[in-house]
Amino acid sequence: MQKGKSSIEFKHPPRIIGKASVVGKKEGEGPLGNLFDQVEQDPMFGTASWEEAESQLQKRAAEAAIQNAGLTPADMRYMLAGDLLGQLIATSFGVMELEIPLFGLYGACSTMGESMTLGSILVDGGYADRVLSLASSHFASAEKQFRFPLEYGNQRPLSASWTVTGCGAVVLSKNGDGPRITGVTTGKIVDMGLKDSMNMGACMAPAAADTICQHFQDFGRMPDDYDRIITGDLGIVGKQILEEFLDGKGIDIRRQHMDCGIEIFSASTQDTHAGGSGCGCSASVLCAYVLPQMMKGEWKRVLFVPTGALLSTVSFNEGQSVPGIAHAVVIEA
Amino acid sequence: MQKGKSSIEFKHPPRIIGKASVVGKKEGEGPLGNLFDQVEQDPMFGTASWEEAESQLQKRAAEAAIQNAGLTPADMRYMLAGDLLGQLIATSFGVMELEIPLFGLYGACSTMGESMTLGSILVDGGYADRVLSLASSHFASAEKQFRFPLEYGNQRPLSASWTVTGCGAVVLSKNGDGPRITGVTTGKIVDMGLKDSMNMGACMAPAAADTICQHFQDFGRMPDDYDRIITGDLGIVGKQILEEFLDGKGIDIRRQHMDCGIEIFSASTQDTHAGGSGCGCSASVLCAYVLPQMMKGEWKRVLFVPTGALLSTVSFNEGQSVPGIAHAVVIEA
Numbered sequence: 129m130q131k132g133k134s135s136i137e138f139k140h141p142p143r144i145i146g147k148a149s150v151v152g153k154k155e156g157e158g159p160l161g162n163l164f165d166q167v168e169q170d171p172m173f174g175t176a177s178w179e180e181a182e183s184q185l186q187k188r189a190a191e192a193a194i195q196n197a198g199l200t201p202a203d204m205r206y207m208l209a210g211d212l213l214g215q216l217i218a219t220s221f222g223v224m225e226l227e228i229p230l231f232g233l234y235g236a237c238s239t240m241g242e243s244m245t246l247g248s249i250l251v252d253g254g255y256a257d258r259v260l261s262l263a264s265s266h267f268a269s270a271e272k273q274f275r276f277p278l279e280y281g282n283q284r285p286l287s288a289s290w291t292v293t294g295c296g297a298v299v300l301s302k303n304g305d306g307p308r309i310t311g312v313t314t315g316k317i318v319d320m321g322l323k324d325s326m327n328m329g330a331c332m333a334p335a336a337a338d339t340i341c342q343h344f345q346d347f348g349r350m351p352d353d354y355d356r357i358i359t360g361d362l363g364i365v366g367k368q369i370l371e372e373f374l375d376g377k378g379i380d381i382r383r384q385h386m387d388c389g390i391e392i393f394s395a396s397t398q399d400t401h402a403g404g405s406g407c408g409c410s411a412s413v414l415c416a417y418v419l420p421q422m423m424k425g426e427w428k429r430v431l432f433v434p435t436g437a438l439l440s441t442v443s444f445n446e447g448q449s450v451p452g453i454a455h456a457v458v459i460e461a
Numbered sequence: 462m463q464k465g466k467s468s469i470e471f472k473h474p475p476r477i478i479g480k481a482s483v484v485g486k487k488e489g490e491g492p493l494g495n496l497f498d499q500v501e502q503d504p505m506f507g508t509a510s511w512e513e514a515e516s517q518l519q520k521r522a523a524e525a526a527i528q529n530a531g532l533t534p535a536d537m538r539y540m541l542a543g544d545l546l547g548q549l550i551a552t553s554f555g556v557m558e559l560e561i562p563l564f565g566l567y568g569a570c571s572t573m574g575e576s577m578t579l580g581s582i583l584v585d586g587g588y589a590d591r592v593l594s595l596a597s598s599h600f601a602s603a604e605k606q607f608r609f610p611l612e613y614g615n616q617r618p619l620s621a622s623w624t625v626t627g628c629g630a631v632v633l634s635k636n637g638d639g640p641r642i643t644g645v646t647t648g649k650i651v652d653m654g655l656k657d658s659m660n661m662g663a664c665m666a667p668a669a670a671d672t673i674c675q676h677f678q679d680f681g682r683m684p685d686d687y688d689r690i691i692t693g694d695l696g697i698v699g700k701q702i703l704e705e706f707l708d709g710k711g712i713d714i715r716r717q718h719m720d721c722g723i724e725i726f727s728a729s730t731q732d733t734h735a736g737g738s739g740c741g742c743s744a745s746v747l748c749a750y751v752l753p754q755m756m757k758g759e760w761k762r763v764l765f766v767p768t769g770a771l772l773s774t775v776s777f778n779e780g781q782s783v784p785g786i787a788h789a790v791v792i793e794a
Contacts, residue, residue: 213775214774215776217771217773231575232575232786439550440546440547
């Protein structure tokens, strides 16, 4: 059901009946380390390239989520998936063997929000009984895609984030038990003209603010209606900008706000500067930490807002700005 | 409504109430040249880079389609868009100013099928009254992304296709007049192990065959139920492979089959070898030729099947195969 300008309230809220998170060694050493379903010590995941490693990450998370739901790939009517690499090659080669009809998505690091939004629409609308939504990133494939060769050992400014090696996957279902997705607010591209690809938190914060404001307006809610408002990967720089942006609109989310990029690494011991980032950051934290908190009854209602920075090396080198986008998903216990 | 294994039949078929095609000079010189809404003689579209040129192409097509429907951007609840470039930068910088909530999609050259599928679901399900679906490609931005610098002047094998500079955009609506989208069949990734990126028709044909077969099975239909079965950009090599593949399944589509990549360029005078390709090929031919044929009553029901080859320069250089995917959309007058 349409709700306000950019939102949907689901009549038949899809249930999250299965979930899985698979991450790399560094994520396993972080504060959430013991919560992930699988921590792989080999950054290559037993393959010959970083891209294949990321594909393995997707494949394992997809299979584990389906298994967690007590189902098989044939039970999934659709799969909605994406990653950060050009032409989504981690996805193409990761989930091919599952032989599930695929909607390939790109929303930069907001992809898990996009994937859960469209997946929920498919289930709520009766177009599918069960779908699989997932998103991944890999530190090394992303560095190769977006930044410098690892061997180059370039210095990173303190505003830079560290791409998470991780994948989170959820099975959304018409029936069954598990947290419900009760609504979504879909973001538009927001460009404040920022051009610093080493400060993506600042580039994405305005988009997060825009989507969160729109969400409150569309649903007639306030921050206190949520136990947590969980952004994707703004990091410490972006978190502050988001909160100050919202101050300007008379909205204070500090009591509820949590950022997956800040949670996943230890600022004091892991040298990841602004925090974690990548599609896999919010997706894996959702599955390892957020959903279990809801299933334990700790949180009743959260707003999950993955955030994406829309750039490529080409757009950056051609002097373009780094616009942001954010998609919000309401999850209730 | 779910139909068979991978299809949906719409209860409230969305109407295509607006459409527009914008193409480049070469496309304007082809057999369909006088059917496109806009033919731009400047390959740079007045910008400073190929990528910005492609963004302009999207912006112009989006605005023209919305205008063709007699509406404004604010009337569109969602936009579903994609292109071929890494991280969808043509889309990000092309449609940003429209300020419409965006679902970014990547299905290689099948993107227009994916975009119309998800757009139709949003409208049929009551999640939006009107959405904008579009996809673009640009010859020069694609050559830069996938192949060789143009100045290099490399030889192209006869199986290679020529990326169309074009964008097609449609406005899907709950109400109004225009062809109806009555059903969809969503494809899965099909990999026959082919590795020749200069023969994408061969790489995509098995996926087209898979989706078309699945479509006939899900809907209980045969080729004769369609006036045209319109693949995206198989070209002359892929067309033959598709038809032979389907022969093996006892299905003969030769009387109905048409390929947008073959239609858009003249094989005898335009030196485009196997034909046109790119997201913009099927999208622009749909808007310039297919939909008008339906609106004139020439064709009553067509199956529109954009086809995509899932590769990047990274996956290709790492020795991966080129899998395909195809999404089918049923359009009725």
